[in-house]
Amino acid sequence: MLRYVIRRVLASIPLLLGLATCTFVIVHLAPGDPTQLYVDADADPRAAARLRAALGLDEPLPVQYVTWLKNAVTGDFGDSLSKHAPVTEIMAEAIPRTLLLASLSLAVNFAVGILIGVLSALNRGKRLDHVLNSAGLFLYSMPEFWLGLMLILLFSLAIPVFPASGFQSPLADYYATWDYLLDILHHLVLPVFVLGVASAAATARYMRGSMLDVLGQDYIRTARAKGLPESAVIGKHAMRNALLPIITLFGLSIPFLLGGAVVVETVFAWPGMGKVVVDAIFTRDYPLIIGCTLLSGAMVVLGNLVADILYALADPRIRY
Numbered sequence: 001m002l003r004y005v006i007r008r009v010l011a012s013i014p015l016l017l018g019l020a021t022c023t024f025v026i027v028h029l030a031p032g033d034p035t036q037l038y039v040d041a042d043a044d045p046r047a048a049a050r051l052r053a054a055l056g057l058d059e060p061l062p063v064q065y066v067t068w069l070k071n072a073v074t075g076d077f078g079d080s081l082s083k084h085a086p087v088t089e090i091m092a093e094a095i096p097r098t099l100l101l102a103s104l105s106l107a108v109n110f111a112v113g114i115l116i117g118v119l120s121a122l123n124r125g126k127r128l129d130h131v132l133n134s135a136g137l138f139l140y141s142m143p144e145f146w147l148g149l150m151l152i153l154l155f156s157l158a159i160p161v162f163p164a165s166g167f168q169s170p171l172a173d174y175y176a177t178w179d180y181l182l183d184i185l186h187h188l189v190l191p192v193f194v195l196g197v198a199s200a201a202a203t204a205r206y207m208r209g210s211m212l213d214v215l216g217q218d219y220i221r222t223a224r225a226k227g228l229p230e231s232a233v234i235g236k237h238a239m240r241n242a243l244l245p246i247i248t249l250f251g252l253s254i255p256f257l258l259g260g261a262v263v264v265e266t267v268f269a270w271p272g273m274g275k276v277v278v279d280a281i282f283t284r285d286y287p288l289i290i291g292c293t294l295l296s297g298a299m300v301v302l303g304n305l306v307a308d309i310l311y312a313l314a315d316p317r318i319r320y
Contacts, residue, residue, distance in 0.1 A: 005305065012301040019297040020072070023290050024065055033057075033284070055081065068290070077294075078287035082279065087291040090276060097167055098272030100184075101191055102261055106253055108196030109203055114246065116200065117207020118239065124212065133208075136201035148194045148267040155190060162189050165269035191268045195261060206249055210242040217241075251307020 035051045052058045056067065071078060077087040120132045139147075156164035163169070163186065172183045214220065215238055223233045265274030273292065280288035 005309070008301075008305050008308070012298075015301065016294060016297050020069070020290060020294050021065070023293040024068065024286075025061070027284075027286050027289050028061055028064070030284070068287075072294075077291040080280075080285050080288045082283035082285045082288070087287050090288065091273070091291060091295065094271065094273045094276045097270065098261060098265070098274065101188065101265070101270060101272060102195070104188060104192050105195035105199070105261070106250075108192055109199040109253075110246070110250065111200075112197060113200035113203025114207050114243075116204035118211055118234070120204065120208045121211035121215065122234070132204070136204050139198045140201035142198065144194055144198065144263050145267050147198060148190070148264055151190050151194065152267075163187050164190075167271050191261075191264050191270055194264050194267075203246065203249060206245050207242065210245045211238060214238045214242045247310045248307055251303045251305075251310070253303070 033052075035048050035055070035057070049058070056064060059067070068078065075088065079086055080090055083090055116132050116136065120129045123129045151162075152164045155162045166187055167184065168180070168187060169175075169183050172180055175183060220233060220238055223237050224230075228237075261270070261272065262274035262277060264270070265272045266278055269275070273295075276288065277292045279285070280292065
């Protein structure tokens with residue numbers, strides 16, 4: 001297993017290098033000039049030229065790329081053009097907030113999705129199965145931005161029980177520790193619902209299909225014929241094998257921890273990586289865009305690696 005992990009990590013280096021190269025070329029070839037955001041259109045052109053020289057944007061593109069790559073190898077992704085701070089500091093400040101939002105959403109997604117999928121499979125063709133499927137499709141078909149806006153209108157404006165946006169209340173820094181944590185959880189309710197419960201509908205569909213396949217296998221009939229309790233048949237024999245497709249889904253969801261909440265973070269003004277990426281794109285902040293893209297690529301590699309390891313843990317027949 002250790003050799004397999006090392007091989008996968010080494011194989012990911014060319015992948016990340018290719019991703020960084022493509023992103024660097026694409027963002028620099030896109031129309032627009034980041035210096036136009038800081039220099040008035042009527043200003044002396046020499047001022048814009050001096051700013052471009054100071055930022056290194058007057059160098060040929062290959063020279064800019066080699067310079068960026070040398071610094072990136074040492075962990076220096078440059079300074080943000082719009083926020084005037086190192087890219088690593090900006091990402092380090094935003095990552096914990098996005099991890100908090102996305103990890104809670106993933107936990108809700110898989111806990112609710114697996115529970116609904118199992119219940120739906122065990123009650124196939126019954127009224128409960130139809131109700132759960134219809135409710136899941138109803139939630140899954142709604143766009144995240146629309147669902148978020150509707151929840152804000154309902155639970156923040158019409159019935160003001162949850163805050164409409166932000167990470168914490170303006171005076172939260174003066175709260176006691178417990179009240180401070182409760183305040184953050186209070187702000188998390190609506191974004192976590194949009195990300196977690198809506199996505200749980202898809203997880204439930206995967207889990208239902210996988211459970212139905214497993215419940216029709218011979219070893220399940222054998223376990224029931226041996227007189228095992230139904231709870232042992234479902235919990236010990238059926239669910240363990242039915243979880244393999246869910247593990248794949250979980251591995252593919254890990255990149256979402258840092259980059260998949262762009263829409264929800266924008267709707268709820270959540271100060272995480274999604275908002276950082278959107279702001280960087282609108283301001284043509286090249287170093288910040290490349291840094292965030294490279295981080296998302298690393299999360300994809302990590303997610304696939306974690307999924308492969310979980311495969312071996314869930315099914316002892318799998319060896320690498």
